[in-house]
Amino acid sequence: MFSYYLELALQSLRRNKALTALMVLAIALGIGASMTTLTVLHVLSGDPLPGKSAQLYYPQIDPRDLSGYSPGKSEPEGQVGWIDGMNLLHAKRGDHQALMTSGKVAVQPTQSSLDPFYESARYTTTDFFPIFGVPFLYGDGWSATDDDNSARVVVISSQLNDKLFGSKDSTGQMLQLGDTLFRIIGVLGDWHPTPFFYDLDSTDYGENEGVYMPLTTSQDVGYDHEGNVDCWGNGGGGKRISRTDSCAWLQFWVQLDSPNQVAAYKSFLVHYSQEQKALGRFQRPPNVQLRNVMQWLDYNMVVPDDVRLQTWLALGFLLVCLVNTVGLMLAKFLRRANELGVRRALGASKRALFAQLLVESGVVGLAGGLGGLLLAMLGLWLVRRQPASYAALAHLDPAMLLMTFLLAVGASLLAGLLPAWRACQVTPALQLKSN
Amino acid sequence: MDILPILSTLRRHKLTAWLLILEIALTCAIVCNAVFLIGQRLQRMDMPSGIAEHELVQIQMAYIGNRPDANARAQTDLAALRQIPGVQQVALSISLPFSMGGPNSDVMLAPQQQLRTVSASNYFGQNLVPTLGLKLVAGRNFRPEEYIDLDTATAALQSGDPKGLPQTVIITKLMADRLWPGQSALGKTIYIGKSIPFRVIGVLARLTRSGGLYEGADNSMMMPISINLTSGGSYLIRCAPQDRAKVLKAAVATLKKIDPRRVVLQRRNYDDLRRAYFASDRAMAGILVGVCIALLIVTALGIVGLASFWVAQRRRTIGVRRALGATRTDILHYFQTENFLLATIGIVIGMALAFGINLFLMQHYELPRLPAIYFPVGAIALWLIGQLAVLGPALRAAAVPPVVATRSV
Numbered sequence: 067m068f069s070y071y072l073e074l075a076l077q078s079l080r081r082n083k084a085l086t087a088l089m090v091l092a093i094a095l096g097i098g099a100s101m102t103t104l105t106v107l108h109v110l111s112g113d114p115l116p117g118k119s120a121q122l123y124y125p126q127i128d129p130r131d132l133s134g135y136s137p138g139k140s141e142p143e144g145q146v147g148w149i150d151g152m153n154l155l156h157a158k159r160g161d162h163q164a165l166m167t168s169g170k171v172a173v174q175p176t177q178s179s180l181d182p183f184y185e186s187a188r189y190t191t192t193d194f195f196p197i198f199g200v201p202f203l204y205g206d207g208w209s210a211t212d213d214d215n216s217a218r219v220v221v222i223s224s225q226l227n228d229k230l231f232g233s234k235d236s237t238g239q240m241l242q243l244g245d246t247l248f249r250i251i252g253v254l255g256d257w258h259p260t261p262f263f264y265d266l267d268s269t270d271y272g273e274n275e276g277v278y279m280p281l282t283t284s285q286d287v288g289y290d291h292e293g294n295v296d297c298w299g300n301g302g303g304g305k306r307i308s309r310t311d312s313c314a315w316l317q318f319w320v321q322l323d324s325p326n327q328v329a330a331y332k333s334f335l336v337h338y339s340q341e342q343k344a345l346g347r348f349q350r351p352p353n354v355q356l357r358n359v360m361q362w363l364d365y366n367m368v369v370p371d372d373v374r375l376q377t378w379l380a381l382g383f384l385l386v387c388l389v390n391t392v393g394l395m396l397a398k399f400l401r402r403a404n405e406l407g408v409r410r411a412l413g414a415s416k417r418a419l420f421a422q423l424l425v426e427s428g429v430v431g432l433a434g435g436l437g438g439l440l441l442a443m444l445g446l447w448l449v450r451r452q453p454a455s456y457a458a459l460a461h462l463d464p465a466m467l468l469m470t471f472l473l474a475v476g477a478s479l480l481a482g483l484l485p486a487w488r489a490c491q492v493t494p495a496l497q498l499k500s501n
Numbered sequence: 502m503d504i505l506p507i508l509s510t511l512r513r514h515k516l517t518a519w520l521l522i523l524e525i526a527l528t529c530a531i532v533c534n535a536v537f538l539i540g541q542r543l544q545r546m547d548m549p550s551g552i553a554e555h556e557l558v559q560i561q562m563a564y565i566g567n568r569p570d571a572n573a574r575a576q577t578d579l580a581a582l583r584q585i586p587g588v589q590q591v592a593l594s595i596s597l598p599f600s601m602g603g604p605n606s607d608v609m610l611a612p613q614q615q616l617r618t619v620s621a622s623n624y625f626g627q628n629l630v631p632t633l634g635l636k637l638v639a640g641r642n643f644r645p646e647e648y649i650d651l652d653t654a655t656a657a658l659q660s661g662d663p664k665g666l667p668q669t670v671i672i673t674k675l676m677a678d679r680l681w682p683g684q685s686a687l688g689k690t691i692y693i694g695k696s697i698p699f700r701v702i703g704v705l706a707r708l709t710r711s712g713g714l715y716e717g718a719d720n721s722m723m724m725p726i727s728i729n730l731t732s733g734g735s736y737l738i739r740c741a742p743q744d745r746a747k748v749l750k751a752a753v754a755t756l757k758k759i760d761p762r763r764v765v766l767q768r769r770n771y772d773d774l775r776r777a778y779f780a781s782d783r784a785m786a787g788i789l790v791g792v793c794i795a796l797l798i799v800t801a802l803g804i805v806g807l808a809s810f811w812v813a814q815r816r817r818t819i820g821v822r823r824a825l826g827a828t829r830t831d832i833l834h835y836f837q838t839e840n841f842l843l844a845t846i847g848i849v850i851g852m853a854l855a856f857g858i859n860l861f862l863m864q865h866y867e868l869p870r871l872p873a874i875y876f877p878v879g880a881i882a883l884w885l886i887g888q889l890a891v892l893g894p895a896l897r898a899a900a901v902p903p904v905v906a907t908r909s910v
Contacts, residue, residue: 085806088802088803088806092799092802092803095795095799099792099795132615133607133614133615133616133617134607134615134616134617135615136616170563172563172564172565172566172764174565181764182565182762182764183764184563184764184766244565244566244567245565245566245567288567290563290731290733299694299695300658300659300661300694300695300697301658304651304655304732304733305731305732305733308659310659311659370781371866372781372785375538375785375862375866376785376788379531379535379788379789379792380792382527382531383531383792383795383796385527386524386527386528386531386796386799386800387799389520389523389524389527390524390799390800390802390803392520393517393520393521393524393803393806393807394803394806394807396516396517396520397517397806397807397810397811398810400517400814401810401813401814452780452781452784453777453780453781453784454780454781454784484516488516
């Protein structure tokens with residue numbers, strides 16, 4: 067029965083090629099636009115650390131002075147300063163904790179003929195690698211002792227390893243950063259957390275760093291800091307922030323595995339703020355926040371407004387295309403009232419007519435879906451050529467591919483439902499008589 | 502034209518008619534808002550910076566390793582750059598309008614004030630006013646003896662010693678008007694940080710912020726602080742627009758010759774910097790234009806499709822009307838009026854919908870209210886598109902010969 071309906075559908079569609087093309091094109095355009103923007107939205111609002119992100123928390127405290135403070139309305143400071151960062155780190159209230167900031171270092175290749183270049187760097191502490199589950203290709207991270215001794219050791223990304231050492235195992239080799247020699251102790255595997263959740267002030271969707279070194283070492287040698295610095299009072303900021311400056315420029319992450327630990331940590335933060343206020347370091351009343359990765363991304367609104375707007379726009383466009391298709395299908399089906407009347411008179415049930423017409427609209431939907439898929443690929447290719455930082459991420463994954471088809475066929479079946487139902491209401495006798 | 506017969510015909514095709522109306526309404530609502538958004542983006546991209554945009558090139562460099570004598574080296578570099586043929590002015594600057602980064606400060610009108618009066622971008626570096634081509638509408642530029650280097654200023658800030666800090670500031674006209682409406686800003690004092698006073702000695706016609714445009718795009722101030730490459734400064738060179746490429750190349754070569762142990766982080770002319778800042782706006786405006794065109798085409802084709810069906814369906818009726826004495830023009834007008842009616846209903850609903858969408862966007866995307874001018878313009882555009890789309894099928898209807906009435910199908 068299905069193949070017969072399919073044959074009828076193809077026959078009917080072939081009879082009016084221009085109209086069929088118009089319906090297919092409308093669905094394809096709508097689906098193409100929607101899938102392009104939905105894919106971008108899906109990629110951008112993804113989880114950077116699936117399976118781990120719910121246990122990773124970003125504690126915020128408020129060490130600023132009273133200038134600009136409005137009780138109950140001020141959010142705590144977005145980063146921490148050196149003293150508070152080190153206090154939180156050494157309190158060891160979580161299972162793992164890492165303190166970090168971003169910078170840039172001059173790489174002086176001695177092994178190859180490359181010119182010196184600047185590479186973005188992460189200055190952090192030993193737990194950075196386990197806490198984020200960073201994979202290693204060769205070697206390993208550094209130890210807590212290396213942190214304490216400001217050891218001259220670095221971990222490099224696989225890209226930098228490719229560039230400098232032609233992807234060979236470079237652990238144990240020396241790397242000159244500025245005027246200082248470092249021993250490479252690890253090479254990272256393929257790791258690109260998206261969004262770039264652990265330091266949203268440097269980039270939302272950019273590449274991760276090429277060089278990782280102990281935070282203490284970076285301060286010891288005096289490497290430049292890059293990224294947002296928020297100062298209050300007489301804090302100066304700049305490229306090299308002193309440890310006592312009243313500036314916030316470090317990010318602190320902590321791993322908390324159970325709800326009890328989370329509650330305990332939050333009260334620890336309040337307690338810490340009270341203690342610091344009593345000491346005279348803090349002036350504001352305790353103001354703390356403890357957000358996990360997804361909450362932190364949400365709070366910082368990492369998905370660009372433009373992308374959301376584009377998604378709404380595309381869905382609106384799809385709606386117009388669907389209304390258009392419903393109208394055209396309705397007209398087409400009603401035009402065939404005669405034929406349908408004859409089929410009814412010859413004994414076909416309403417249900418059979420309905421099925422036949424739905425198969426026809428399904429065929430249109432399938433063709434539209436295929437067209438939409440091609441258009442979505444074209445659309446994503448166009449997105450990748452855009453100057454946005456997230457451009458390179460816009461790729462269709464299998465889940466979105468499946469969703470494209472479901473959306474296309476579902477949408478066109480939905481579009482066919484009303485016309486098919488309306489067309490089934492023909493009174494066979496009336497149709498036959500009128501001719 | 503009598504519209505009653507049209508209405509009675511439409512009543513028999515209620516569902517199809519409503520679908521067409523719905524399509525027109527949705528298109529009208531989306532296109533109105535999209536065109537409005539395009540206008541907003543274009544307006545933003547047109548924002549003036551206040552500087553001599555087409556005459557500037559920027560070179561940002563960083564040393565490899567520590568440079569304790571960076572200040573002296575900056576003097577050498579600046580002197581060498583001035584010797585390059587075609588160079589008119591040379592400066593060192595911490596930021597530029599639309600360069601995204603750059604320092605910002607909270608500005609107060611009184612010491613010990615708790616909440617800021619305005620937030621402003623902070624510009625500093627050597628020789629900025631002539632190099633950027635800024636116009637002073639009141640007061641004067643900094644004198645050479647007023648400059649303090651950044652390291653000294655930072656140290657003074659930390660120790661709380663006001664002697665090592667600059668005393669003067671130049672602010673923009675709009676910022677001055679915001680701080681002291683109707684008064685001259687010259688000689689007045691603003692406070693930054695822990696109540697550090699700065700006396701206003703000059704007022705600039707305009708200088709747009711480096712970032713944070715939403716907090717008052719023209720709130721900028723300039724301080725007599727000299728910098729060097731290690732604090733993140735870039736060399737700015739002003740030259741004739743046609744000399745930019747040549748000067749940039751010569752400048753990079755000169756700087757490399759003076760000290761090869763440094764890396765060029767950025768070399769570009771200011772137009773490229775501006776283009777990069779507004780790239781996403783341009784892309785968004787392009788997408789919106791594309792969607793508008795696609796929507797209008799889909800809607801127009803939908804109208805053509807439905808009208809064609811109706812014409813084919815009513816061939817006999819048309820034939821009968823022709824046989825009873827209706828002229829071709831009558832038939833043509835019939836279909837045109839029908840489309841006009843449907844479009845009008847669609848536009849009325851669409852306008853209400855457009856208003857609703859605008860309210861939603863105002864809430865979520867900080868957009869202003871849709872100006873009233875969009876409503877009549879949008880209506881006329883959709884009427885025109887509807888009439889154009891229906892013209893073909895209507896002409897075909899008008900061409901139906903009266904003899905059709907006498908033939909049985």
